Amino acid sequence: MAPLKTFTRDEVAKHNTESDCWIIVDSEVFDVTKFADLHPGGAQALLMYGGKDATEDFYGLHRQDVLLKYAPRLKIGSIADETPQIEVADPANFSKVPYGEPSYWMGFRSPYFTESHTKFRQALRAIYAEIKSEAFMTEDSGKAPSSELYQKLGAEGVLATQIGPGPWLKGLKLPGGIKPEEFDYFHELIAHQETARIGTPGFADGISSGYSIGLPPIFNFGSAALKQRVVPEVLLGKKRICLAITEPYAGSDVARIRTTAKRTPDGKHFIVNGVKKWITNGTFSDYFSVAVNTEKGITMLFIERDDNVETKAIKTSYSSAAGTAYVIFDNVKVPVENILGKEGKGFQVIMYNFNHERWYICGAITGATRSVIEECFKWANQRKVFGKRLIDQPVIRNKLASMVSQLESVENWLENITYQMCNMSYAEQSVKLAGPIALLKYQCTRVAHHVSDDACQIFGGRGITKTGMGRTIEAFQRTYKFAAILGGSEEIMADLGIRQAMRQFPNARL
Structure with missing residues (x-):
């Protein structure tokens, strides 16, 4: 050359x-x-x-x-004799745009984060920067993330970082050289935020959502043999798993599910029949953690895909790369050893991970919201209208002020709850955090709603165009509602938060 x-x-x-x-x-x-x-x-x-x-x-x-x-x-x-004036930003580095990162990575002090978290975030961002072009292609094509990419993320330890600290991390390589024993919920929070930050919501769920909610029932309630076989396969990206609870007839009201599991005459198997709907990663999953009804009540089963398990893609607001599916179980034969927990006690298994699922949704939606605000700051400084930059217009600064103040508020609340998770037993979390996490999720998705609205106005026509300058904004305004519905809708979260608070209400009067 x-x-x-x-x-x-x-x-x-x-x-x-x-x-x-x-x-x-x-x-x-x-x-x-x-x-x-x-x-x-x-x-x-x-x-x-x-x-x-x-x-x-x-x-x-x-x-x-x-x-x-x-x-x-x-x-x-x-x-000749001129130098470029515009700084070229490396997508693998931290942003220098105001409020483009959580405050600790903007030079502020934090009682929560350490150098370990910085190393982890930097390593994870570098991995995502490397695969970003593939993420965009996958998002646009609607195809499932490739098995090669999935196994690469497994080998790099990326998959393992999205299910929380625990013994399942032992012996695994983690991004940034983080030791499994030092990995905490703040590391996991970073993992969810960085995944969402890519700006490809369908792809992000395609590589993260299914196993992050489908695998915990296995390592928390599965038999030793099941855990020994399935957990490493999933964390290394060799197999994919999803959670299958929701049905056409039952969403948040889990007690109304109709999928049945009837014992065979010899008592060694269940025969499962029924349908599940809106199952993230369902179209390409090998394994399913499934809520069924047995003669003893709601039960969770581990089911492997076979010829009697059929999955059909459901088109939603985001890319089919997420693998959202309608799942049909037609006389599926399942060993009784595949019960997760105890028969008839499936509701406890389902509820066990709900706090964690809702918390991680908060992490993901705040990560995505922050990337939108960063894009708005960049565009407002770059775009000129009526002879001025957008940022020079008071109305635009007012929108940015609203967006930033709302996000920073929920980010600080999220960090506080994450600290509690790091320092509470599961039993204490169940009592004290179910309500606050529900209210936090409600507020995070309300903030996302307002930020999306303002961001679209700032970007104008580009904010509703799938390609080019406004791509991130368009994707966000089309998909932020997933966080407001999945894991418990806003209305249910708001009500749950107050009902949990009333349980602690003192027997006192003014």
Whole structure:
């Protein structure tokens, strides 16, 4: 490859025809002659800038990664005695945009986070930066994340970081060289936030949601033999698992499920019949943690996919990469040893992980919300209207102020609850945290609602366009409602939070 040259602006100005077209972007020179006909906006969109500096208009229309993508092919040199003024952000590094990171990574002090958490976040972000292009392709195609990628994430320890600290981490490699014994809920919180930060919600759920709620019933309630076989397979990405509770007839009201499991005459198996709906990762899962009704009541079973298990894709607001499924169990034969916990005690198994599931949803939605706010800050500084940057308009600053203040409030509440999880037994968490986590989830999703609304207004038409500058905003406004519904809807969370508080209400009067 020939070395890049330097040019004067007068020299560049001579290359202004259809057969010889150069442009300048931030002091760098690009030969776009052959690319003009390939430009999505048509050749004239580029040719009108022939021989000119297109920096301001370029950044009013494109993200910086567009420049990085095409620079290796189109860049021919730079302007002599000039240096680029726009800093190239490395997606693997922490953001320098105000409020683009939780406060600890913006230089503030924290009683919770340590260097271990910084190493972990940095390593995880680098992994996601490496696979980001594949994430976008998977999101857009609607295909399941590839088995090769899934196993890579398993080998890197990424999958294991999303189910919390515990003995199942022993012997596993974790990002950043974090030792399994030092891994805590703050590390896990970072894992959920970083996964959501990619900006591909369907893909993110495709690599994280199913096992993060489907595997805990196995390692908490499965037999020793089941745990020994299944847990390593899932954490290393060799097998996929999902949680199958919701049905067309029953959502939050779990007691109304109709899927049945009847014992065979010899008592060694159950025959399972029924349907499940909206099962994340269901289309490509090998294993299912399933709520059924036996003669003793609600029971949780571990079911392996076979010819009698059929899954059909359900189209939702986000990408089919999440594998959302309608699952049909048609005379599925399941060994009685696959009971998770005790027969008739399935409700306790289901409830055991609900606090954790709702907490991790809070982590994911705050991570996604923060990435949206970062995008808004960037765009407001980049985009000019009526001769001014958006950030110079008071109404835009007011929107940003509202967005930031709401997110920072729930982030601090989330960190406080995470600290309690690190320092409470499970029994104490069950008593003290069910209500606060429910209310936190309610507030996190309300914040997401308001942030999405303001972000769309800031981005205008781009905020409702699936590609280009507003991609992250469009994806968020289309999918943030998942967090408001899954794991317990906002209305139920609000009510649960207050009902839990009333249990502690003193027998006193004013």
